[in-house]
Amino acid sequence: MAKKKNKKASPNTIGTNKQARRLYEILETFEAGISLLGTEVKSLRGGHVSFKDGYVSFHDGSAFLVGVHIAPYEQTGQYDQHDPERRRRLLLHKHEIDVLQSKVDQRGLTVVPMKMYFSRGKVKVQIGLGRGKNVHSKKQDLKDRDIQRDTQRQLASYK
Template identity: 60%
Template sequence: MSKKAPGANVIAQNKKARHIYELSDNHEAGISLTGSEVKSLRAGHVNFRDSYVDFRNGEAFLVGLHIAPYDNAGYAQHDPDRDRKLLLHAHEIENLARSVEQKGYTVVPTKLYFARGKVKVDIAVGRGKKLHDQREDLKRRAEDRDTQRELARF
């Protein structure tokens, strides 16, 4: 029996979120989906652009996540841009909602993956970076790459 490589069940990652936000306080949440949405996710047809978590009536919803329609769904097509309910404990929702009330903070999805046959979404609290902070991060990463490249020569 062969073991899967770590991270082999990752559907998609939101790499842009790490560029735009300083992320902290990660949580794993379940997500309420229809059958055609799961099949579309297995095919990798998902887009994180402009998605975030919204809190309404003590519940958490993932807004702006685009899951493309599944071609073979027939008459039971899903709405690609609908709000999807996140499955979290009540105390987790309260803590996240409290952190979002602070100015400049939001909750964004960072990763979609399968865990034990269920679709999970990794969400994190993020504080928006200023443009100069984003540029500094890019410079720092470029310098780190250069130093690693130089060290690899020896």
Template identity: 70%
Template sequence: MGKKKKTSAPGGRKTIGVNKQARRLYEFMETLEAGLSLVGTEVKSLREGRVSFKDGYVRLKDGEAWLVGVHIAPWDHTGAFDQHDPERPRKLLLHKYEIQRLQARVDQKGLTVVPVALYFKQGRVKLEIALGRGKNVHDRRQDIKDRDMARDTARQLAAYK
């Protein structure tokens, strides 16, 4: 019998990077999984976890979805001529009806498509994207208050045990 592979997360999902700013700045309506069209050196760099979401967003244009502004660092072990552009737009692999539905929601309700997390799933690079509405300052402050209250209650419950 063969050995069973160990996975770090349920469903064979190994997280590469998470966009921490996304949850702080946006309220998510729904999430979706998309594949990415990458070159070999990008995949090797992602295996080392060298990705930054800084100003990343998803652009819907001409019936296609593009990941823009996500920085995948060049892989160290190649020559200067074989390197990829770290900031290049990358095509997202989604079904036509998924792109059309996202486009309609973005146009109609003023929502935006945000990259949330990048991970490996069964050896392939996947991107979790979310349809979100931007939070205003009041919403962010309320989230901080709620988080503080939950932490204080957890502390008090732990003290009584």
């Protein structure tokens, strides 16, 4: 019997936001802890997370992850379930929150979740400070990627 291939990038990676680099030009990245319930952690161990409309908002000196969907855990009773779309508090240092909040307020940047993974048994989120791309820059990125792929193919054929 053949071995099954692992879909994840590494054994610790829970999920990645593939749309983040396509929709935003990422200027800086940060690692943040996240405050979760027990059923959310169990669901994340199965890889049940969606970053579709996720972003980071700031309220009262704290950072919150909004719009990230963590599916309910199937082995838990109906009354012990968590809300899949609830706000989750990010665990960052005060100066990191101040830096991110000031850049978002002054320059009109956005903080988006990029990747979620386990680090020493704790769930971590990689967040990126990004500037939204317009249609022209998205097309230019596709063009550059096609040119890069063609040159790699030509170099490989000469070897």
